Amino acid sequence: MIIGYKTYLDLIPEYLEGKEVISSEMMKEVDRCRESLEIASQGRQVALVSGGDPGIYAMAGLVYEMAKESEFPCRIEIIPGLAAINSCAARLGAPLMHDFAAVSLSDLLTPWDVIEKRLKAAAEADFVTAIYNPKSKKRTEQIVRTREIFLTCRDPQTPVGIVTAATRENEKIVITTLDKMLDNEITMQSTLIIGNSQTYSWNDLMITPRGYKKKYEL
Amino acid sequence: MIIGYKTYLDLIPEYLEGKEVISSEMMKEVDRCRESLEIASQGRQVALVSGGDPGIYAMAGLVYEMAKESEFPCRIEIIPGLAAINSCAARLGAPLMHDFAAVSLSDLLTPWDVIEKRLKAAAEADFVTAIYNPKSKKRTEQIVRTREIFLTCRDPQTPVGIVTAATRENEKIVITTLDKMLDNEITMQSTLIIGNSQTYSWNDLMITPRGYKKKYEL
Numbered sequence: 001m002i003i004g005y006k007t008y009l010d011l012i013p014e015y016l017e018g019k020e021v022i023s024s025e026m027m028k029e030v031d032r033c034r035e036s037l038e039i040a041s042q043g044r045q046v047a048l049v050s051g052g053d054p055g056i057y058a059m060a061g062l063v064y065e066m067a068k069e070s071e072f073p074c075r076i077e078i079i080p081g082l083a084a085i086n087s088c089a090a091r092l093g094a095p096l097m098h099d100f101a102a103v104s105l106s107d108l109l110t111p112w113d114v115i116e117k118r119l120k121a122a123a124e125a126d127f128v129t130a131i132y133n134p135k136s137k138k139r140t141e142q143i144v145r146t147r148e149i150f151l152t153c154r155d156p157q158t159p160v161g162i163v164t165a166a167t168r169e170n171e172k173i174v175i176t177t178l179d180k181m182l183d184n185e186i187t188m189q190s191t192l193i194i195g196n197s198q199t200y201s202w203n204d205l206m207i208t209p210r211g212y213k214k215k216y217e218l
Numbered sequence: 219m220i221i222g223y224k225t226y227l228d229l230i231p232e233y234l235e236g237k238e239v240i241s242s243e244m245m246k247e248v249d250r251c252r253e254s255l256e257i258a259s260q261g262r263q264v265a266l267v268s269g270g271d272p273g274i275y276a277m278a279g280l281v282y283e284m285a286k287e288s289e290f291p292c293r294i295e296i297i298p299g300l301a302a303i304n305s306c307a308a309r310l311g312a313p314l315m316h317d318f319a320a321v322s323l324s325d326l327l328t329p330w331d332v333i334e335k336r337l338k339a340a341a342e343a344d345f346v347t348a349i350y351n352p353k354s355k356k357r358t359e360q361i362v363r364t365r366e367i368f369l370t371c372r373d374p375q376t377p378v379g380i381v382t383a384a385t386r387e388n389e390k391i392v393i394t395t396l397d398k399m400l401d402n403e404i405t406m407q408s409t410l411i412i413g414n415s416q417t418y419s420w421n422d423l424m425i426t427p428r429g430y431k432k433k434y435e436l
Binding site: 053054055056057058060061062063064065068078079080081082083085086087089090091093094095096097098099100101102103104108109110111114115117118120121122124125126127202203205207208209210211212213 | 275303319329
């Protein structure tokens with residue numbers, strides 16, 4: 001039995017052949033999780049399909065939280081996958097060669113002051129920083145504030161990568177700078193990677209050296 | 219043509235069949251990169267095999283740095299894979315449901331004061347924190363200091379996951395606490411994940427809720 005959001009299942013027809021499929025257009029993720037747990041509790045094997053890596057800002061937590069709350073008697077296994085940080089990094093060159101942080105700008109479940117504190121910490125401690133959920137129709141000012149925070153302690157010329165719809169047909173990749181990043185289209189499907197103080201751009205790629213000491217010979 | 223460290227190539231015999239393979243036991247990674255770039259510059263297609271995700275603390279950066287230095291005329295593509303954060307998170311439950319940071323304790327190419335600053339920033343801003351390269355024969359005090367730093371602003375009962383040799387035959391998974399983490403075996407092959415203030419343990423798993431506000435109904 002395979003359960004998933006229709007948009008994702010449409011991407012993997014080869015895995016659906018001959019299988020019972022519940023493809024939901026409208027069902028919310030909480031409902032999909034409950035349905036999966038209920039069916040699995042009857043002794044069936046269920047694959048709940050998640051976008052990206054279910055273990056990074058995704059479905060794994062909800063599944064476990066619900067299994068715990070409702071004491072569903074089933075065994076759960078998380079199959080890791082490629083999260084946005086993995087696929088976006090690959091498309092942008094080699095931005096994540098050194099310590100990095102990931103921060104979601106969605107303040108639906110997290111107070112903005114917690115998010116802002118993290119942005120400041122990541123900026124000040126020179127983390128390469130991946131920005132998840134940078135913008136939506138309603139959420140437009142958070143990315144403006146993010147840029148301001150990084151500009152207080154990072155050079156305006158710091159490379160910034162914007163990957164929209166990574167690996168999809170409408171994929172779009174932009175290498176820009178902290179200074180100019182807001183001049184580019186940023187959507188709900190975008191992930192940003194802001195370089196650290198050592199990151200440079202080369203041939204439309206962004207590259208973070210592996211260290212601050214020049215100990216390795218090329 | 220496939221080039222890689224022998225230990226990694228031994229894990230993927232099915233991809234090597236019928237291919238020309240340079241399996242290096244002793245060759246350093248810089249040499250492997252140069253060899254790959256030289257052969258690719260002659261017009262051949264070369265797969266340079268990396269452990270984990272080449273784009274996260276791994277080979278992608280070195281390849282680009284060398285391509286840039288030596289102006290090798292070849293096209294480079296990074297194929298993303300599962301980094302330690304992906305596979306360790308999957309094994310530990312759902313620790314990375316919220317903002318996280320990754321910090322390597324290796325001070326070979328990075329001054330310790332930069333690393334310590336990052337650990338403090340990650341601890342203070344309540345990031346779930348993945349610790350790469352926690353320990354080696356020579357590097358034993360850094361993990362002790364890391365624990366001290368986190369204890370200044372996080373509860374001693376905070377869940378900590380220790381994954382050693384993820385997905386390998388000798389894989390070992392431990393869920394412990396910040397207080398007790400040093401009582402467990404930590405090796406060169408270990409990755410640690412330290413929970414944030416909301417992370418809890420349940421059934422030998424660690425779970426970070428998706429938010430700080432309780433807006434979603436289970």
